[in-house]
Amino acid sequence: MQPQPYLAPIPLRGRISRTQPRGLPVVNMGFNELPYPPLESLQEALREALGQAQSYGSPHCDALRDALGAQNGLSAERIVCGNGSEEILDVIARCFARPGDEVLISEYGYIQFALTTHRVGATLVKAPERNFTTQVDAMLAAITGRTRLIYVANPNNPTGTMLAVSELQRLVRAVPPEVVLVVDLAYGEFAGGGYPARVHDLAADHDNVVVTRTFSKAYGLAGLRVGWCHAPAWMIPVLYAARGMGTVNALAQAGAIAALAEQAAIDARVAEILSERARISGALGQLWLEVVPSQTNFMMARFRDGSAELTERLVEALFDEGGFVVNRTREAGLERFFRFSLHLPENNDRLVDCVREFVERRA
Numbered sequence: 001m002q003p004q005p006y007l008a009p010i011p012l013r014g015r016i017s018r019t020q021p022r023g024l025p026v027v028n029m030g031f032n033e034l035p036y037p038p039l040e041s042l043q044e045a046l047r048e049a050l051g052q053a054q055s056y057g058s059p060h061c062d063a064l065r066d067a068l069g070a071q072n073g074l075s076a077e078r079i080v081c082g083n084g085s086e087e088i089l090d091v092i093a094r095c096f097a098r099p100g101d102e103v104l105i106s107e108y109g110y111i112q113f114a115l116t117t118h119r120v121g122a123t124l125v126k127a128p129e130r131n132f133t134t135q136v137d138a139m140l141a142a143i144t145g146r147t148r149l150i151y152v153a154n155p156n157n158p159t160g161t162m163l164a165v166s167e168l169q170r171l172v173r174a175v176p177p178e179v180v181l182v183v184d185l186a187y188g189e190f191a192g193g194g195y196p197a198r199v200h201d202l203a204a205d206h207d208n209v210v211v212t213r214t215f216s217k218a219y220g221l222a223g224l225r226v227g228w229c230h231a232p233a234w235m236i237p238v239l240y241a242a243r244g245m246g247t248v249n250a251l252a253q254a255g256a257i258a259a260l261a262e263q264a265a266i267d268a269r270v271a272e273i274l275s276e277r278a279r280i281s282g283a284l285g286q287l288w289l290e291v292v293p294s295q296t297n298f299m300m301a302r303f304r305d306g307s308a309e310l311t312e313r314l315v316e317a318l319f320d321e322g323g324f325v326v327n328r329t330r331e332a333g334l335e336r337f338f339r340f341s342l343h344l345p346e347n348n349d350r351l352v353d354c355v356r357e358f359v360e361r362r363a
């Protein structure tokens, strides 16, 4: 007899552990990160913060919240920062969901939503998608008297698709006021048209809507672990009740503030990724792959006539021939897809070349 945990164990993920057989550098395209190193001004800010690391960072991230508020036209009072937006998603669940409650997501919703739901012992409910995209009507139809929380990643990971603002608005208006709706904007900066600002506007006058953002994707700071949310005023102290005191460390706060001061450079990097997205999507389309239209910095694609097994072989070949680590998409219904984050143009070109060679060997 051993102690019984409340949680089902999650085995450590088996990554490609063999060395690259050709001695090529390994290019990780599996985490939706940006390929650029932090700007020099950020590195400088981190070095400076390091020299003061004997002190705690600001427990409530005061200067960072001020900077975020100013940049996004929001009140700093309505912002909570976290150790990645992952923590924010978890904090929200700790506040609002317990065993017996239902948490609603869409069919291919972000995997963390499911993990977080299990952590608090609530019941996960999934609403069907159409064209790998969240359907507002299906989500609304899946709401029951037990639904406490809805998570929508928009754009979504792993599918890369999203709801237009008008559809999101329809969802926001129709969700019952006693249900919390979380709109995860981790990839909002890649959706174009000032999408994040429009979503913040939408959330501003709803007392049950939380918008989450992150520095991990467009801001290229995944390793610093900084996320934040824009939440209704009444909810802020509730969220702090569930969040650890010092979860956003002092270096992370300094780096995030420095990143906000470099918005033009950040925007230019996002623009380069968007241009690569269009280019690579076209190139893969010509190789007889079906590419799901992406609103993010990653793409999900499959062979039009291929099996899940063929995709497995492609993923292995991309590593062996090119040093690329991409994702297999193992969710039920997505098994035939692979997914990769867009990288520097030369690496994207090499990836397309590897796919082309794989296709030619097969023919």
Ligand SMILES: *Cc1c(COP(=O)(O)O)cnc(C)c1O
Residues within 6 Å of the ligand: 032, 083, 084, 085, 086, 087, 110, 153, 156, 157, 184, 186, 213, 214, 215, 216, 217, 222, 225, 226, 227
């Ligand atoms: C990457 C990602 C996040 C961000 O996670 P962090 O904890 O902020 O690094 C959140 N939501 C989605 C959908 C993501 O893909």
